[in-house]
Amino acid sequence: MKVIVIGGGAAGFFAAIICARKYPKAQITLLEAAKDPLAKVKISGGGRCNVTHHCFDNTQLIQYYPRGSKALRGAFSRFNPQDTIDWFTQEGVNLKTEQDGRIFPVSNSSATIVDCLLKAAIKAKVVLKTGSPVVKILPGFTVVLKNGENLNCDRLLIATGGSACGHRWAKDLGHQIITPVPSLFTFNIKDSRLDGLAGVAVDNVSLSILEEGKARFTQSGPILVTHWGVSGPCVLKLSAWSARLLQENQYQMPLLIDWLPQYQAQDLQEQLLKFKSSNGKKQISGQCPFNLPKRLWQKLVEAAQISQDKIWAELSKSHLRALLNQLKQGTYQIQGKGVFKDEFVTCGGVDLSQINFKTMESKVTIGLYFAGEILDIDGLTGGFNFQSAWSTGWIAGESMGGG
Numbered sequence: 001m002k003v004i005v006i007g008g009g010a011a012g013f014f015a016a017i018i019c020a021r022k023y024p025k026a027q028i029t030l031l032e033a034a035k036d037p038l039a040k041v042k043i044s045g046g047g048r049c050n051v052t053h054h055c056f057d058n059t060q061l062i063q064y065y066p067r068g069s070k071a072l073r074g075a076f077s078r079f080n081p082q083d084t085i086d087w088f089t090q091e092g093v094n095l096k097t098e099q100d101g102r103i104f105p106v107s108n109s110s111a112t113i114v115d116c117l118l119k120a121a122i123k124a125k126v127v128l129k130t131g132s133p134v135v136k137i138l139p140g141f142t143v144v145l146k147n148g149e150n151l152n153c154d155r156l157l158i159a160t161g162g163s164a165c166g167h168r169w170a171k172d173l174g175h176q177i178i179t180p181v182p183s184l185f186t187f188n189i190k191d192s193r194l195d196g197l198a199g200v201a202v203d204n205v206s207l208s209i210l211e212e213g214k215a216r217f218t219q220s221g222p223i224l225v226t227h228w229g230v231s232g233p234c235v236l237k238l239s240a241w242s243a244r245l246l247q248e249n250q251y252q253m254p255l256l257i258d259w260l261p262q263y264q265a266q267d268l269q270e271q272l273l274k275f276k277s278s279n280g281k282k283q284i285s286g287q288c289p290f291n292l293p294k295r296l297w298q299k300l301v302e303a304a305q306i307s308q309d310k311i312w313a314e315l316s317k318s319h320l321r322a323l324l325n326q327l328k329q330g331t332y333q334i335q336g337k338g339v340f341k342d343e344f345v346t347c348g349g350v351d352l353s354q355i356n357f358k359t360m361e362s363k364v365t366i367g368l369y370f371a372g373e374i375l376d377i378d379g380l381t382g383g384f385n386f387q388s389a390w391s392t393g394w395i396a397g398e399s400m401g402g403g
């Protein structure tokens, strides 16, 4: 049995290793365009590689995937974060869990993961051909390399991540491609209320993307004001869930920020009135009744058109309404997307309904397999994207060398 894997990333490597181990008689060739394989693993997690996430309940785990959750449920029942931890541990890689659930190698270096996968592939006798870009796939399968070489195989796995060529081949071989768009990005916002606040962080806000005045997607969590707009876990989550809607709207949409989601509007009003009655002589801009950064509070007071020297006793009904509005319903205009430490994934890819998730084989082209980011699967930050690459790679590897 001859198997070719195109793409020496997390999914391709894992599939090739698993396949070579399970089917020692199969001949596995792994083709990677770049001189050095596993480039994304190398740069991932800020050079530390966030391998997976401390989440062992599959029902909960799939909720971290804006696209692909349904299909992944079955995949995780066969290979989930615990299996990832066990696998790397058996290979001699010690992993650690950080407070927020992200799992990294104890070495704090992605090189540990790269070395582990390289060694495992070599030991399993995977034929690794780097600097070997594939330019064409002919049915049957013949894989044509850029140097003109033609390689034949019985089974072919395409694991080329978000690369356009993989999507093109999949399409030519009869698959529908869900239009790829970026996911996991920050928002560009120019707004006087955020001017000069770069570096200000708030632990828990609620953000909503508005469409025709209605909240289409809402997420809550920490936010960070940046020089160009807003970032932080809450923004990244929201960008992932609304990736397609934002792209359709050219990244120009209104964003509602509720700076104090822990309070209902009525409670908040009562808190403000209570504070007013006991702090009447103090300046409004100088005394924030809530756990908000002082500079942010001052900006919101200014946006409510309350002059800097006004004291709490002078807070009128209309000013109170304006302040409440700024605190709970401030609308900001998203004017574009930024990058989050260059960390992004592709939303979209090969249509999952055309894939048999028990094997990762195409339902359209027998003998053709897919794994990793080329599929219409993407997760939030936290190790979820690698987890789907390990899981789908493992399933492909387990099945494509048999028969």
Ligand SMILES: Cc1cc2nc3c(=O)[nH]c(=O)nc-3n(C[C@H](O)[C@H](O)[C@H](O)COP(=O)(O)OP(=O)(O)OC[C@H]3O[C@@H](n4cnc5c(N)ncnc54)[C@H](O)[C@@H]3O)c2cc1C
Pocket: 006, 007, 008, 009, 010, 011, 012, 031, 032, 033, 034, 037, 038, 039, 040, 041, 043, 044, 045, 046, 049, 050, 051, 052, 132, 133, 134, 135, 159, 160, 161, 162, 163, 165, 166, 341, 342, 343, 344, 345, 371, 372, 373, 374, 382, 383, 384, 385, 386, 387, 389
């Ligand atoms: C900066 C950054 C940091 C990240 N950090 C994390 C993290 O810490 N944790 C996490 O879970 N996710 C992280 N991600 C996401 C994660 O890296 C990807 O989801 C994952 O790498 C996808 O694996 P893959 O094997 O499907 O694709 P890829 O890793 O993209 O691998 C595809 C491979 O195919 C090769 N290829 C493409 N075209 C051809 C061709 N024509 N011929 C031969 N080879 C070809 C490419 O060179 C590449 O090596 C990060 C992403 C980025 C960009």
